[in-house]
Amino acid sequence: MGKRVLAAMSGGVDSSVSAALLKQQGYEVIGAMMRFWPDNKKDDCFETCCSPDAAYEARRVADIIGIPFYLLDYREEFQEKIIDPFIAGYQQGETPNPCVNCNTRVKFDSLLKKARMLGCDYVATGHYVINRDGGLYRGDPKKDQTYFLWGTPKEAIPHMLFPVGHLEKPQVRALAEQFGLPTAKKPESQNICFVQGDLKDFLAQHLSARPGPLIDLETGQQIGEHNGAQFYTVGQKKGLGLWKSHLERYVVQVNTTTNEVIVGPREACMWGGLEIREVNLLVEAQDLPERLEVQVRYRTRPVPARVEAMEAGRMVIRLAEPQFAVTPGQSAVLYQGERLLGGGFITRALYNQFQPRALTAS
Template structure:
């Protein structure tokens, strides 16, 4: 008789990564329970949610569970998803930020609410299809091309021992090959690239939730109004296209969005280079005194990390100085800390600091204030 290694709740999205995760865990001798979190409302339109969260995806996930031979549950998270993910996303744009909802979803839903549900079902672990490697109480980067540790900086430390990432050590082609071996219908399913609850155009989505008020495009260098914007919530730091300045000789980028005055400040590309930042809602996966003197900081999912130093840490916030100026350090995005491949934590960018022309990195004293 096969003795189970433990009971695992696998978060199944209807995609190939979570499908293979369920199959691998079952083959390894775990007692697997498949579950999908229902986010879509009763009155949804056909294109309300992207493929990773749609009713069609739930059907695919159930088919996979049947093939693997595990039970499958559809869990109702509609109200929680609206409250914890969609509403803050809209509020962030209204406040002049550019939020990333995937971070909140992992932090507040998958490895918080879903983990609590798993415990109620007698499960020892929650597994997902993230490309992340867990070793003990530490998280490390998975496949460099698909690594998703960037989205997990907000994970509570106490949750890490209960997390499993069965495909974290694999590359995407390997995952698809395994899906083919198991005869899973998701083997060739394309990846979802969009925000799950924003189907199509983000501007249209925001227009349905926020009132657009045209206002001035203000030049940073001269203080002059050089154009008109369509609504401050439609612009993000570093944006060049869509400013309507093609009739001028100026090459301008969005430097700052100010909802209070309904102004969008634009300037030369150099004005979008910053060598520091302040972050809020900081979460560390190590003790503060364990932070290395020099660590690596990543300010966008698709950008390479750069060396940085923590200048201040306390009261839920952090100030970081960067060795190299970074383009478009954007409020609402995530600042994520690493030591090599190990994830140390992160926070939401509150505001950029220090114009990129004066890095001041070498010789900057480190004053680590905690508490």
């Protein structure tokens, strides 16, 4: 085969097995880990997938496989492209997902450029995604990660490899055992990599937040006080401090301009549509099917939908059935069956049928 691949290695089992499989298949493999953790913080300031210990594990794996390994410095870029927008999103009342930006703006943008500088034909990762026929498709239903790759530049797809995309997690761990890799039993990281401990504590260090009113959607009256609108997200039920009330309330809207958090019954969090920005399509716009599916959160099922309007990187989508907690800052991802079509960041939710005290369009 003889083609050169830059294998992104996180120190976890998925990327370790990906690199080993590529070597086994005859590729010339170069292992690389992207350094995100800063010098001025403790070693444990990043999750296990991005820590100095993880770099040590990745280097051990590379030695066992017999490939070169490099630690690439992306500290400034990660701060600029991932952490700063994450904080800014919360400051504006959104609930951002940094993994989408990391894949779009770092792994399949900056890292792909680095791969080309090193004479590599491909970048490989441990994502559970299938690349075939010029498109990206869902991998193992229990681990599928296409949701996080909607922002991938279309021109990058031919240069992306996902060696474990067609496998299930137990199969990957079994292969790691066969290869004799020390990451075979390493637990998965579920948290945001640069947030240690409680997210609210992290945000409190970076946001300008102050107490304000909790407003009941049905009456327009203040029924409580929040400790900073930026700390709340649409659909949230816990932590509202309304335990004395006999009414069940959820966060319906977060307004950081007025510093108000609007709460209401669960049906007020059900939305029949949404608007998205920074739309990225992996097919030509004219090839979008009339009926497609939209997934508004990771681990929620996609629902049938249609595109009502599209212009200048924005799109309005009507959902076939209302969805709970359509949240600004999260991703709405477009599919046709198993194929990933693209997506965008949710700007606002639309078409709420809750009437007692009419909601605005957003």
